[in-house]
Amino acid sequence: MAARGAPEAPPLPLPVPFRAPRSRPQSRSLFGHVPALRLSAPAPAVSTATAERAVPGRQGAPLAEAALAEAAPSPGEWEWVSDRPSLRPPCLGALSYYSRHGRDPAFTEAGPGRRFRDLHARHLRLLEWPDRPHDALSVPGEPGKRYHLILPSFFHLLDTLHRDGRAFAVVFRTFGTDLPRVLQAVSCALDGQHPQFPALRDVALSVDLTPGQIRCSKKEVVLTRGAERLATREDRRKLYNYFSSFEGIGGFQDHFDWWARNQFSSRGGKPLWIDPHDPDIHHIFIDDNIRLDDGDTIVHPQVFFEQGSSSPRSVPTSALYNICLVQTNLLEAIADEDYFLRCVRRCEENYDRYLACVEKDTPNEQWDGQ
Structure with a gap:
């Protein structure tokens, strides 16, 4: 939960966008947008923050x-x-x-x-760390104890998707300043350094350690990362195409001030673009701050309803809830290693139904979120 008036300090990292073909959901490519799920308070005091304060x-x-x-x-x-x-x-x-x-x-x-x-x-x-302290993957807590920096259920999701032969990418999206540490931790895990998930060394995903930025205004959304720069002023499909072709694991800091200026509503939230006419791609945004109340939520979903259009329309959270938007239940994510895997599978099932509704020109059908 982001504290009003201060950048969000997400508790634990999750993946979000994914994609795959209509007739064969298992081959759809998945793209996971997830908050920087970590168990420490916002930097700069990361090393002294205790895990208990973020649980x-x-x-x-x-x-x-x-x-x-x-x-x-x-x-x-x-x-x-x-x-x-x-x-x-x-x-x-x-x-x-x-x-x-x-x-x-x-x-x-x-x-x-x-x-x-x-x-x-x-x-x-x-959440207690089960092994010798690891500077990147664990954080200090009360005297003599360390805790997972990133939820094990997140790494279990990566491991399972890899073993299932799925094509997927992960984009961390945060309002905070935690991206460098989170990306480094994931890189260490994929290097086989996580004691609970040594098989992650076989996951062929590169981790780009350079954090990017997404900045919003009334006129456009601008994405920058290293030498990359994309803007939506002339073509609002540019960033959809960018994220739909994203490879590996990376991260972007979203625009907290824009969210605050929009009274913490959907309109000022982290932008997410969906194209139901592109059935080989499935974007899933997982965040504990997603809510069905559009006046108090963290993602701004936009859908390209017309095939080939460069002008998406904003939709309510309810239209994509448990389809492309997942409100994380942090207690379940901590207690159940399969939690994120179940979330993704439920979204994939619902996405097939959603695409069928779009084909029948009934995209506004509401889901009960169950």
């Missing part, structure tokens, strides 16, 4: 946001409707604690959030 519930965000209650008429009174955190309200009228009280550094330590203290501790234990 759901510790700095208020994900666990407080997933804790659902119903606000009573009297200020400060809540009636809890569920003791199980969830991304979506379990009933009408339910609100997240976070939506009313914001980021609470001690949410699980006292008050109404104390009921989730054991849940927080259990997930923190799951």
Whole structure:
């Protein structure tokens, strides 16, 4: 969860875009756009930040946001409707604690959030680093403990897609300044240095350690990385083509100030372009800040509805939810190694249905997100 007024400090890294042909989904190329999923606070204090501060519930965000209650008429009174955190309200009228009280550094330590203290501790234990300290892949926590910098479920996804023979690329997208460290960590893992995933050395994906930038304005979106520079002023399809031909693993810092100037709404979010007339390509954006409320979400989805068009139309998050947009459940991503793999497979199944709807000229069919 990005704190309003400060660049986002994503907790753990995830992949997003992917692609494959219509009739043979397994051959579609996948392109994963993911936040820089890490377990440390934003730089420059990366080396001194503790993993506990980024685990759901510790700095208020994900666990407080997933804790659902119903606000009573009297200020400060809540009636809890569920003791199980969830991304979506379990009933009408339910609100997240976070939506009313914001980021609470001690949410699980006292008050109404104390009921989730054991849940927080259990997930923190799951994040403990299992081997000798690794400067790139682990981060220090409380005395004598280290934690994964990147969620193991992310590396399990890379390993499985590789073993399944899938064509895919990963683009890290963050508002923060963590890209150099995250890209270096992934490079080390693909070099066979991760003790839980030694087979990643066989994954033939290059890692570009040069972070890029994406900057937005009313007139255009500009992408730069090293000597590369692309802008959408004359042709808004340029960046779609760029990401659809992306190879390996890389990362871009998105435009936090633009998001803030647009009141943290979809309009100012990280841009994502989708072309349903290009069925060999499937872009998937995975981010814990994606929400069905377009006034409070982090991605700006745009679809080329007309074949060959260079002018996409903005669509609501609900139109692509669990098709090209995945709201990460961080607790599940920590506890279940197959979590991201299931997310990708569900998106692929839904994408086939979405493409069929586009062919029938009914692209606005809504999905229930299940």
